[in-house]
Each structure stands twice: as C-alpha cells, then as structure tokens.
Amino acid sequence: MVKSLFSKLSLTTKVSLSLLALLTVFSTILTLIFYLYLREKIIHHYHEKLKLFFLQMESLERYVKDDLRPIIFETLKNYPFQGDFILEAMSTTHISKRVFSYLKKNYPDIEYERISFDPINPENKIKPFHKFLLKLKASQPYYQGIFSWKGEEYFVMAEPIYVSKDCLKCHGKLKDAPHELVKIYSLKRDFSWKEGDLMGFTVVKVSLKGALNEAKALALSIFLISLISSLFLLLFLEGFLYSLFLKPLKKLTDHLSDLKRGLLPPNNPVDLKREDEFGLLAESFNAYMKHLEEAQKALKENLKTLETLFESITHPIALINKDCRVELANKAYKENLYKKCHQDLLLKVFMEKRPFSEEIELPEGKTYQLFLYPVFAEKNEVIKAVVLLEDITERKRMEEKMILTEKLAALGQLTAGLAHEINNPLSGMLLMLRQLQKNNLSEEEKKLYFNLIEQGLLKIQKLIQDLLTFSRATEIRKEKVSINELLEEVLDLSSYLLKKHQIIVKKDFSPELPEIYVDKNKLEQVFLNLILNALHAMEESEDKILTIKTELTEGAIKISFKDTGPGVPENIRNRIFDPFFTTKPPGKGTGLGLSVGLVIIERHGGKIYLDKTDQGANFIIELPLEMEKHGNY
Numbered sequence: 001m002v003k004s005l006f007s008k009l010s011l012t013t014k015v016s017l018s019l020l021a022l023l024t025v026f027s028t029i030l031t032l033i034f035y036l037y038l039r040e041k042i043i044h045h046y047h048e049k050l051k052l053f054f055l056q057m058e059s060l061e062r063y064v065k066d067d068l069r070p071i072i073f074e075t076l077k078n079y080p081f082q083g084d085f086i087l088e089a090m091s092t093t094h095i096s097k098r099v100f101s102y103l104k105k106n107y108p109d110i111e112y113e114r115i116s117f118d119p120i121n122p123e124n125k126i127k128p129f130h131k132f133l134l135k136l137k138a139s140q141p142y143y144q145g146i147f148s149w150k151g152e153e154y155f156v157m158a159e160p161i162y163v164s165k166d167c168l169k170c171h172g173k174l175k176d177a178p179h180e181l182v183k184i185y186s187l188k189r190d191f192s193w194k195e196g197d198l199m200g201f202t203v204v205k206v207s208l209k210g211a212l213n214e215a216k217a218l219a220l221s222i223f224l225i226s227l228i229s230s231l232f233l234l235l236f237l238e239g240f241l242y243s244l245f246l247k248p249l250k251k252l253t254d255h256l257s258d259l260k261r262g263l264l265p266p267n268n269p270v271d272l273k274r275e276d277e278f279g280l281l282a283e284s285f286n287a288y289m290k291h292l293e294e295a296q297k298a299l300k301e302n303l304k305t306l307e308t309l310f311e312s313i314t315h316p317i318a319l320i321n322k323d324c325r326v327e328l329a330n331k332a333y334k335e336n337l338y339k340k341c342h343q344d345l346l347l348k349v350f351m352e353k354r355p356f357s358e359e360i361e362l363p364e365g366k367t368y369q370l371f372l373y374p375v376f377a378e379k380n381e382v383i384k385a386v387v388l389l390e391d392i393t394e395r396k397r398m399e400e401k402m403i404l405t406e407k408l409a410a411l412g413q414l415t416a417g418l419a420h421e422i423n424n425p426l427s428g429m430l431l432m433l434r435q436l437q438k439n440n441l442s443e444e445e446k447k448l449y450f451n452l453i454e455q456g457l458l459k460i461q462k463l464i465q466d467l468l469t470f471s472r473a474t475e476i477r478k479e480k481v482s483i484n485e486l487l488e489e490v491l492d493l494s495s496y497l498l499k500k501h502q503i504i505v506k507k508d509f510s511p512e513l514p515e516i517y518v519d520k521n522k523l524e525q526v527f528l529n530l531i532l533n534a535l536h537a538m539e540e541s542e543d544k545i546l547t548i549k550t551e552l553t554e555g556a557i558k559i560s561f562k563d564t565g566p567g568v569p570e571n572i573r574n575r576i577f578d579p580f581f582t583t584k585p586p587g588k589g590t591g592l593g594l595s596v597g598l599v600i601i602e603r604h605g606g607k608i609y610l611d612k613t614d615q616g617a618n619f620i621i622e623l624p625l626e627m628e629k630h631g632n633y
C-alpha cells in the first residue's frame, strides 16, 4: 500500500522524501550522540568537583578526629566544670555538617551527609533513598556513579564508615558516653556497635537534573535547527533537482509519448539545449530515432523485395503449421488447385526434424513433387513447415520417353541377334518337316522328329515370350521379386548374345537375399544395359569374363557387374551418367543407358555408381530393403 503510493510519486519528490527520511534519522542520531556526549561531560565535571569536595571534607573529619578531639578531651579533663563534651569541637559529624552548611552557599547543588544505621542524631538515620548503598561490598572503598531516585538523576560518591575503638566512647554504652552528649541528644539506650562494624556512609551527592535539562534543551534545539535547515535544503534541492533532471526527463518522455501516439513524425528531433548528460542523451536519442527510421525504411524495402521474390516464385510455396493451416502463401500457391494436406509426411517432418519429399500423381495426369521443409524455432524445435510443390509432369514424361528409347534400343540389339539365333533351328526344323512329309519313316522315327520339332518350337516360343514381356510392360507397378531370379531372367534374355561374343558369365549369388518390392521390368532394363555395356567393352579383350555378384549388406542388397574390359577412362568417369553421353558409334549406343539407370534406381531409393577396380569396370547397384510397398516412386 505504502509502497504503491510511493511508486506513484514523481522522481524529485521520491528523492526529496528519501532524503528527508535520511536526514531526520541522521539528525536524530547526531542529536543523540551530542546529548550523550554532553551528559558524559557533565558527569565528568561533577566527578572532578565531588572528588575534590570529598577530599576536603575527609581532611576536615580527619583533623577533628585525630587532632582536635583528643586535645579537647584532654583539656576538658582539666576543667571538669566545663562539662565533658563540646559538640562544636568534638563531633566530626557535627563539625563537617556545619562546615558544609557554609560551603553550601558556593555549591548550592551539592549535598553532604554522614548517615548511620543507628545514629546518635535521628536526622542522620539512613533513609530509603540510601538503599542503593547497601548493595556495596565492604571491599569497595568508594561508590560512585549515576543513581536514579523518583525520576531524578544524581551523581553520588560515598564512603563506608567502620567502627573503630575510639568511636565507642560516644557511640557505645550509655554509661561511657560524655554526660553532656547524653543530655544534648537525650540518649536513653546503649548502642550495640562493635569494632569493625559498618556504621554508615559518608555521602556526597549532586542532582544532575538542572544540568541534564540544560543539555536536553540544547540537544533539542540543535535537532530542530538541523531539521529545519535540512527542510530548507530539501526545498532548494527539489527545485534544483527539478530543473536539473525532471524537466529534461519530462521533455524526453513527453516527446516519446507524442511519438508513440503518432502526433509527431519519428524523425522529429527532441529539442533540448543542454551541454550535460541530458543533452548527450537527447542527442543520442535523436540519432537513434533517425537510425530507427532509416532501419525501418530499409526493413520495409527488404520486405518488399522479399515479397516480390516470394510472389514471383512460380512454384506454389506456403508456410504451414502443425495442423496444415496455411499462414503465408505466394500467388502460385493461392492459385493452385491442389490443396491436400499430407498429414503423415508433415508429422514426420516435425518428429524427425528434417525435410521430406513425395511424388504425387493427380488423376488429371499431372505429377507433383511435394517438398516439406522444417522451420526451426530456438532450441532446435520445429514450429512450422514450408510446403513447396514442383510440377514434374514434363520431367517425368521426358524420363519415361528416355527410358522407352533406351529400352527400344536394347530390344533392337537383342532382336538383331535373335533373328539369326532363330533362323538356324528353324532351317533344321524345316528339313525335319520335309522328311516327315515323305511318309517313308517308321513310327519311331516320326515320334523322334516331332519331339525335336516341338522342343525347338517351345524354345523359340519362350525366347519370344520373354522378349515380349520385356518389351510390353510399361505401366509402373511394384511387385515382390527375388533379385537373383530377376538377374537369371535377364541373363536368359541375353544368353545367345553373350554366347555369340564368347563371354563367360560368372554368377556369385548370395542365397540369403530377401525378396523386395521393385518395378521388375524397369530393373530388368537397368541390368540388361549393364550386361550389354560389359559385352561391348570386352569386344576386343582377350579374357571375356563378366562377374555378377549379389550380397546382403546392412539394410540393402548390393549387386555388382564386373567385367574384364578396358574400364572407363579417367577423363569421362564423371560424364557416363549424363544423358546422351556415349563413346559408341550410332546404332550401337544411345548414351541413355546409364542415365536412365540412374533415374530408375533413384526412384527405388537406391544408388548406382562406378566402383574403382584394378582392371575393367565395376558397376554397383544398391537397393534398400525397406521399400515402400505402394505409392509412386
């Protein structure tokens, strides 16, 4: 409550109030110290005074006791008519009391007493006031200090009085006491004092009331003076602080709030003609505002550039959140009709924090490549995703065309040899048919010929069927196949060509390969090209060995085609996978085989590359085991 009230006050008032509190505390402490100092001074003063006084009285008492009294006693013995006791000359107490009464005129505030527990003169009886003296121990010769009685303070010095033998003459048995004394004080009983008893005290005391009151008044006036002067100081300080700090500050804050409310243009400088820190502050404030304005301008321009850039991207592109809600989209995205949310893929992007891509085929014949990129916040967290659509219809069509062209070329090579291959058995079969027409054959011979003809025809039928299935299948379809069997089929298809070129095929197939989902026909095409490439490469070679090896590696099936040809020259190694790159004469090569192979293998999520070997070429294909059963590739 007080705190919130305080926080609402202006800076100057805050400073002034704090200072006031501080000064009050300060002057209180100062006054207190001053008062305590004064008090100490007063006590010291009285101490010195009383000490002297005490000594004087003590000396007097000693004089009476040791010098005067014995003589008077002796003298009185000689003049018995004078009586045996003269109070004015023999009682230490009486004399000192009298002497004191004269002294008192000069020391009005000092009191002197000789008191006793059992006095001769009842006036000298110990009073309740003297109770504090009883707390003294006998060993202490003096008691001195401040003592409070009924709200008044006293400085006291006291000395205990002990009974000695010669005291008992007057303070002892009634019969020993001088008659005169008994008469004066009308004593009626004995005193019971024994030698060594504590009889009473000699007390000198002074009331501090007057002196302390004076000191208090002095301290109070000092306190008031310091308070009033600090108030004046504060008033002055407030004015000073106001013009020094608050005024320029207010000007700055007013300027700022005007800026905030849009009453002033941002580049309007605050007008503060001062040379001090506030002037500097205003200057840097103005500079900062100017800088801010420029930065804002630059930012706006940058934003505009970015917007133009964003809008002029012809690919549909958008920023989406976890729920597929579009937060920002370019023109192409807004105009694009395809808006489907790929929730599973999006989830993967958010979970695995990396980009994902998918091919989407639309019923109307268009193909899109969908890219999803993660957008990171701080702490490596994915908060949004960028979705980008790329129309790859044309590219796909081109690729398909290239695949087909290459396939046809390979088929051409296969069929060219095939005609010759078929022609030879056909001539034999024709001869056999003519023999059969002659009708002069035994049943046994007829059966043998028919069988031979049937076998030949079946062989030709299989060859043609294989070729047809290879050439026909164009639709994209994945099925579960054994890679080893697939290789056998391709080797079958090209067997007569390999035979014709006297190529030895070495098969090193791993028996433990699992079956995987692939586009059988497309993969056959890739294998066929590698086999035909090896065949072409080894045309001039002495040894013509093609080693085909399959093996299971971690998460993949690895297939290698190694030949004993001259290998791929270093200078063309990085071009052999380019479309239309060939070193072969027209008719023999299209230059598409490897590039098409690359497309097909990559569509399967695999890799194809030329490995280093000592001799010949070694092409490697790696196909992942974990492959999507369905969907496009």
Ligand SMILES: Nc1ncnc2c1ncn2[C@@H]1O[C@H](COP(=O)(O)OP(=O)(O)O)[C@@H](O)[C@H]1O
Residues within 6 Å of the ligand: 529, 533, 534, 537, 563, 565, 566, 567, 568, 576, 577, 581, 582, 583, 584, 588, 589, 590, 591, 592, 593, 594, 595, 616, 617
């Ligand atoms: N096994 C191989 N040995 C040496 N060179 C090869 C081998 N396979 C491919 N090449 C080189 O790569 C080129 C491209 O091959 P490819 O893309 O299949 O097209 P093409 O066979 O129609 O020339 C070939 O022209 C040849 O120079």
Ligand SMILES: [Mg+2]
Residues within 6 Å of the ligand: 529, 532, 533, 589, 590, 591, 592, 593, 594
């Ligand atoms: Mg080729």
